[in-house]
Amino acid sequence: MPGFLPTTRHRFIGVDISQQAIKVVELSRSRGKFMLQGYAIEPLPAGLTGHQTGAESKSVVQALQRALEKAAVVTSNAIVGIPDGQVICKTLEVEAGLNEIELELHVRLEAEQHIPYALEDVALDFEVQGFSSSHPGRINVQVAACRQEALEWHRCVLTSAGLTPRVVTVQAHALARGVEAMAPNVALQDAVAVLDLAPRAIFLSVVCHGQVIYSRELRLEPEAAEQHGFENTISGHLERELELFAQSGIEETIAMIILAGEAATTPGLRQCIETRLGTPTRTANPFSTMSLEPALAPEALLCDAPVLLTACGLALRGFD
Secondary structure (H helix, E strand, O other): OOOOOOOOOEEEEEEEEOOOEEEEEEEEEEOOEEEEEEEEEEEOOOOOOOOOOHHHHHHHHHHHHHHHHHHOOOOOEEEEEEOHHHEEEEEEEEEOOOOHHHHHHHHHHHHHHHOOOOHHHEEEEEEEEEEOOOOOOEEEEEEEEEEHHHHHHHHHHHHHOOOEEEEEEEHHHHHHHHHHHHOHHHHOOOEEEEEEEOOOOEEEEEEEOOEEEEEEEEOOOHHHHHHHOHHHHHHHHHHHHHHHHHOOOOOOOEEEEEEEOHHHHOOOHHHHHHHHHOOOEEEOOOOOOOEEOOOOOHHHHHHHHHHOHHHHHHHHHOOO
16 A cells, blocks of 8 residues: 555666667665666667667667666666757746646647647647746746657657656756756756766756756867877866856856766866866766665776766656
8 A cells, every 4th residue: 555665665767868878777765765776888789860760769679678687677667868959948938827728728829939840740748947037927837849759769669678658858857857866955056067978979068956058069179189188178178168158148157067978987087177177076976875776886886877867867757
């Protein structure tokens, strides 16, 4: 009977699908405390495109099945993230006091002005963020929309691998949750810059109040890295990007830098960035405040954790 078994652990799996790999994280929660039950990182075959067509889904499903086996997952409850590039997100200001039907109608009418697709081809969702700080009597509503085919592709991958899709969300929202998990006090009050050092691209995201408020891809020339060293090149690029952020008109100040992705643990990188920019810099580990399943190796997790920031945020979404 619900509520009479306090030792029962509720579990969710976060599934993060990128062009290079699938990352899965299984979390459980008991008495308000989270435990990392298992995780896996499974590379995807080379040549997959970012469009993720039905022709590619078989390879992705097979990789996901291997990842689930490696992670020894127990639950089938899964949360998956759709890439930011496939989702249109807008924050609308609407009159406060509308009932649910009126609010949905208003959002759909507004969405027609911002979404370049026919609404019948779009999956649309929205969430009330709270009252507007600049216009009393109005509320902020965050709207997210994507093509139905993208939504169904992700659902099909999960179900074909034996999982039950509980939530389909935006990867940027999951990234913000992962940041809050490792730096709750800072993430809830100040802006945090997340530098994702992926194999083929480097992305800068600024998270504030649980949302990604700024995002850019950094262009890194291999010749510059060879000439000046990887740590110095990354530090210089990040310094210039944060200067652009400061000039963007967004008032928040960066209180912390978090390094994520495969190259986040490059020796000397964290220290180089912190020294050059004078901003506290940490390597991503969203599991730092969680307990670990005894079979997991803490040393291996320290190396893998920076790659699992978004996957962890997806799993955490299941407990809302």
